[in-house]
Amino acid sequence: MNTQAHNFIAVEQWQGKAFLGDWSATCGGVTDVNNPATCAVLGSVGIGNATDIAEAAQQARLAQPAWAARLPLERAAILNKAADLLERNAEELIGWIMRESGSIQPKAAIEIEHGAGFVRHAAAVALEPNGILLPSMEADRSNTAKRVPHGVVGVISPFNFPLVLSIRAIAAALAVGNAVVHKPDPRTAVSGGIIIARIFEDAGLPSGVLQVVPGGADAGEAMCADPNIAMISFTGSAAGGSKVGEVAGRHLKKVQLELGGKNSLIVLDDADLDIAASNAAWGSFLHQGQICMSTGLVLVQKSIAEGLANRIAEKARHLPAGDPSTGRVALGPIISDAQVAKIQSIVDDAVAAGSRLLAGGGHDGRYYQATVLADVKPGMLAFGEEIFGPVACLVSFETDDEAVELANRLDYGLAAGVISGSLARARAVGERLNVGQLHINDQTVNGGPFAPFGGRGRSGNGSRIGGPAIWEEFTQWVWTSEKPQATPYPF
Template sequence: MNIQSRSFIDEARWTGKAFLGGWRETAAGVAEVRNPATAMLVASVGVGGAADIGQATVGAYLAQPAWAAKLPSERAAILNKAADILEANGEELVGWIMRESGSIRAKAQIEIDHGAAFIRHAAAAAVEPNGIALPTMDAGRQNHARRVPHGVVGIISPFNFPLVLSVRAIAAALATGNAVVHKPDPRTPISGGIIIARLFEEAGLPAGVLHVVPGGIDAGEALCTDANIAMVSFTGSAAAGSRVGELAGKHLKKVQLELGGKNALIILDDADPDVAASNAAWGCFLHQGQICMSTGLILVDEKHADAIASRLAARAGHLVAGDPSTDQVALGPIISDAQVERIQGIVDDAVAKGAKLLAGGKANGRFYPATVLFGIERGMRAFEEEIFGPVACIAPFRDEEAAIALVNSSEYGLAAGVISASVDRARSVGERLEVGHLHINDQTVNAGPHAPFGGRRRSGNGSRVSGPAIWEEFTQWMWISVKEQATPYPF
């Protein structure tokens, strides 16, 4: 059967609707989705409020036992088919991701490729052994433990990599026998939700196992407090994640938080300046810096700081910001006017406090140019805060101990990179950094389905998603003891 269709996205099926055990209108109504580069209408979708979330969680709760009872191989087959469908229709879906999220074509294609890889990895996990034998402590009793699904998992995803950061959790939850209620960001409900609903609809996922309800804060909070939700998986800002953790904790739900980062790239004095500058540019400017793993702080040995800064500024000057639909730009739009204002405020604060502006620094509507700030110090917002914009912040350091101290003083702890001519030296520095991801001789923007993804401190709650963390996060242990026959007790 040919799984590729010229009209796979099939707007007529879902316009003005959400996926509630099928395509249905929502009580909260309809919202417009607009292209952040042009402000043109992309589509209209159904959005959910608390009532819609409640309807979805009931449907998911009722559908979950039958899904969990399926053979692991049956769940894996549906997941693999969804990945096939994603790849087969990738060219059509790339266009939707570009229009909705402001992505350049290469970044949108990354979402297709990585999205399929995350689904396939989850499918492989579905058929992994999920139990262990336990010691026998008394005669006549056998003990073992196995991982069992939580039940219904609520998933909340962000706008920046909407497909990948949604499907990596959805696929993991489904693979391990859970049903899912998913709330994509209302700015990217198509890439982050409707595409995924269509994938699993076409792949034969039983009705009710997956619900996709775009919505705002009220929908997210309803997801965190609903009695039918056993676990919440959240990817987004530290501030929003703190609220999710508070609500989920209050209602005794498992919660997995993957939050932001002020990710450092340490460039040691023996690094090749051109290669180091290339790494820094990619880590800072990819997708306009709107990535939780973006390189937020470039720490350069003071002996070579000027050389790195000049090279990075030159690279920034060649990166054109504009409408991705032209295929002539390296940077697309910032997601909102409010975020543009925030980026500008951070840049202006740094310059006012003594940083040197070497490139960029002024917005053109939604388009913010690749910007380089040199001489970033403590007390500047650019040193402390996650910017979520294309701003390279260069801070010279005196020696390795100073660089390590700067990284570990951050309130975040997501990713870090160390570049050096000596792998051993880079590892020695890197392994002292308090982060969730460490990349030796690479920049900070790295992810893949094989890796346990998450951070420390304000970058997360110690939980992880993907890789070996699938069974750890999306299931729980059940202890089972067996006696051949019941025996009397002395009471």
């Protein structure tokens, strides 16, 4: 990846402001952007309230028709230039993601790589056919169906993968002719918002087409109710998604929900234990477990359960947690003190209920240790709750059927993995799991621009984002029939 060290994200340009077609002050005030590892103030951003959202949505709606009328080649060229800028400034941007979100360097680098990939794929989608010829229903009438943009798409994104989980929806919406009002999590307003505004600003996106307004729940609710916003694309918790769906539904908006997960990794008794342990540790501990696709449960066949648990615990003991800027840690900070308390309460509940603590189980401030809980059982919070922390929860089973039953008992249905020495056996188990994404002989943390990403149950409303789902989610059909000339009817 090419890098260029310069002040692309110049603090003085956006300090105390949001991107309302240009860099402007907001009515909602200002909030500091902090480093969760050191609590140092990195800058400040403008916070949007309902007034700011209404202004942003109106500007976006006015700008959208001209953007949709642009040739697909022109839209694609701007998207590709934005991807170029993301890659060209990678070194500087990786530093911002590390400082603001508590990411270690490799995870932050993945965000740049995947973010550019999502933008380039969206650029390619802009050049795809967007209509079909329908069968004739009358001899003198032709019928076509064409996909057209919704108008203005509201994007609401979380803190954990702030760049990727924002830009994948923004780029998709822009590619097919929508304008966008984007509300990043204010805790990661730079990585999830300022960076994106800057690359599209320099790429030549017309003013008004993209509005970036950091804000809280009140701003999100205003987006869901605003008459100028036709669709909401939300990534976040199941509780937040439920609220978004409720408010947007009252206003008859299309809603795309990508929510949390309690994802199962099933390890069958013919698996290589060392490889399985490596997969389980990666899926459970990457980015402190703060990923919707994190491996929430490791379901392991009883005959190999102890061997696998010991191997994961050994890995956990050698994964230091600390400030990512030192370059000597595997785990960074948890995003907030409240989240640390939630993780600790779930771990304590499991131990009190009979689970064995094999590694970790505590924290130093926001640095939570990689933790392994064995003998987790249904009924414990650790079994059914999304922890969003670095906790591997091991559950043993006797038969393949029991593994499927345990995995499908969960309310979530985002991702699952199955590891086995027999590909046919792994497939047979995996095909019975109620999930939106299945990974055979791999752990649960996977993603990319070409896959339709989403889940079932509490993990989403069945909608998808990425790949072939771009046209499906970010446009709608218009049926057009044509006759050579108007003809009379019996009335």
